[in-house]
Amino acid sequence: MTEAEVYSNLTSVFREVFDDDTLQLTPETTADDVDGWDSAAHVSLVVAAEMRFGLRFRTAELESLHNVGEFAQLIQSKLEAR
C-alpha cells in the first residue's frame, strides 16, 4: 500500500468515526485539531483502523501516537513488515 493509499484509507476511517465527510487529514493533524477526538474516540479510531487495515497494534505502540503522521507511519511499517 502506498503512502497515499494509507492516507486515503485513514481519512475514510476518521470520517466514519467522526461522522464527518469533510474531514481532511495532514501528517501534522493532532487530537486538538479534530472536534471530538478525545481519549474515548481515540480507542474507536485505533479499533476502526485495525479493522480497515487488517492488523493489530501493540499496547506499547498505542502509547506513542501523537499525530496523524505517526499513525500513518506506524500503519505503513506494520503493513510492510508482513
Place this chain on the structure above:
Amino acid sequence: MEQLAWLPAHPDLAVAITAARREADPSAALVKAVRLAGYRRDFTATGRIDKLAARALSEGAEPAAAGLMPYRLAILASHTVDHLAPGIRVAGLARRLALSVHVAPYGQYRQALLGHDPELEAFQPQMVLLALDARDAPLNLPLEASEEAVAEAVRGRVEELRTLWRRARQRFAAQVVQQTLVAADPPVFGSFEGLVAASPTAIVERLNVAIRAAAREEGVLLLDLAWVAARHGQGIGLADPVRWHQAKQLVSHVLAPFYGDLVARIAGAAAGLSRKCLVLDLDNTLWGGVIGDDGIEGIKLGQGSATGEAFLSFQRYAALLGKRGVILAVCSKNDLAVAEAAFTNHPEMALRRADIACFVANWTDKASNLRHIAKTLNIGLDSLVFVDDNPAERDIIRRELPEVGVPELPEDVAGYAERVADAGYFETVSFTADDAARGRAYALNEERRAALEQASDMDGYLRGLGMVMTARSIGAGDLPRATQLINKTNQFNLTTRRYTEAAVEELATNPEALALSVRLSDKFGDNGLISVILARPDPALPRGELLIDTWLMSCRVLGRQVEQATLGVLIEEARRRGIEALVGEYRPSGRNSMVAEHYARLGFTPCASPEGAQPDALFWRLEIGTATVPAHFIQVETSIEQAVMS
C-alpha cells in the same frame, strides 16, 4: 464469528447512511435510521446511525411515529461502557425501542445505588443493568484457601449484589439486569484449575452459579455474558487484554453491535416487544428436497444421512421453542394434503402436526399467507419470525412486510438453529407453566374453530363450549404469569401500562385497589390465566370511584364473552365495596385499536379526562347503581379477598 449475521447485508451501508443524513425532515430521518439499523453493521456504521437517530430525535421526531417505544436504561458498570451505548441504542431501533441510555460514572455503581446520584434519580431508569467484571472486587483468597472459605466469600459477594438489586428496585421500581462475569485472566493451573477451589477461574465460575441462583430468587434478569463467551469464545472482542490495559474495556468496540443487541433484546422483552411465533417453510427448511416431487420416501430427514440429521436437528430445536411457548406455524408453497401427510406419515419427523398452531400450505404468495397466519392467531405481524431457506422469498417478505422478522440463513442447514438462536427474537423475561402449555392451547383453538364451523349459530356454539371463568385476587401463585401478561400483551390492552412484579404485588396488597387474575376453561381444556384487571382509586378522581388502570386479555380467548363476564365480576365487587362508579381509560398505543370501543361496548358512557391524564387518553364511566351485567354464556367463579393493611 460474524456479528449480527441474521440481519441482511446492505449493498453499501456507508453510502446509504450518508444519504439519510441529508434528510431534512426529522421524522423521515428517524424512520430511515430505524430501517438502516436493521442491516448488518460494524461499530462505525452503528455509531453513524446512532448520530442520525439522535439528531432526528433532538430535532423533534416522535418515537411513536416511527413505531418506537421509549424506554430508559441505566448502566452501572465496573469497566468502561460509554462506547457501548450507541450499539445498544441502534439495536433498540431495530427492535422497535427508542432507548435512552444513562451511563453512571465508571466504577461508581455502589455509590450510585447506595448513596446519592442525582443524575440517575432524575433519569428514572426503567431498567438498571449492573455490568460487572471478574476483576472488580476480587475475593482475594490465597490459592490454598479451603472449599468452605471460598463458599463463604462467594456468599458474601452475592449478598452484596442482592443488596444493590433491592436498592435499585426500591428506588426506581426498575427491572434489574445482572451481567455475569467473564473470566478475564487465563488459568494458572491449566486443566487442573477447576479442582482448586480458590483458583481464579473456579471462583468466577462459582460466582456466576451463585449469581444466577440469587437472580432467580430476586426476580432479577441476566445478561449472561459468561455463556456468550463460552459459546463464541473471547477472541471476538471480549476481555481483550489490549483494550483492558488501554481503556478498561471488557467489551471492545469490535463486539459493540452484538453486545448492544444482547442488551436491547432484554429491554425489548421487558417492554413486551419480543416476537411470539416462528413461521417455518417446509421444503429445504424442515427437510431436504421437495415433498411434492420427491415424495415421503425421497425427502432427506433423519438418521442415515448427514443432511437428514441436520434437518432433524433443526426440527428438534423448533420443537423445543414450541415447548417453551413460542407458537409454531407453517407457511409453504405446497399442496396442503401432501404437506400434512409428511407430518403424519414420515417416521422421523420431530415436529408433529399437532405442534403447528396454524398450517398454511397453498400456492398463494407468502406475504398474503403470513397476514393470514397473524390474523388467525390473533397476533400482530410484528410478532412473527419467518424462516425460509429461499433468499428470494426472504427478500420479498422483508419488502412487503417489514414488520416480520426474517433472519438471513447460512447456506448450510446445520447452522439454522444457531442462527435463529443468535437472532434473539424470542428473548423472554419469564417462563411459566402457562408457556409450556401454550402450544397445546393453540392446538385446542383449532378444535374450537372446527366446533364453531359445525355449530349453526354463535350463541349455540358459545353455550356448547361449557365455559367456566375463575376470577380471583392476584396472589403469589399467579403473580409471575400476571406480570408476564401485563408486559407482553399489546392488542387487547386498554392502557399498555407495564409493571414489574414488585409493582403488581404492591397493588395486589393494597386494600383500596383491586387486582384480578382471570382464567378460562371449557370442554376442550384449560386456557390458563388469560386476563388481568388492575383497578385503584386515583387522586384525580372523587373518593368512591375506581380507575381501571389496566385491563388486558390474551387474544387467544377473543370473542368468548370473557369481557362481559369480567365486567359482571367488577360490578359485583364494586357493589360489595360501596364503590359508586368505575372509570375506564383507553390509551392508544398504535397497536391496541381493537379495544378502542371496549368500554362503549360494555355500556360505559364517555366522560371528561381527569386532571393529569395523558392527552390522547379517552375516559369512560359506569355508574354502579344503575349498571347491568351484559349477557354471556360463562359460568363464573369468584374468589376475591380484599387485602388487609398490614
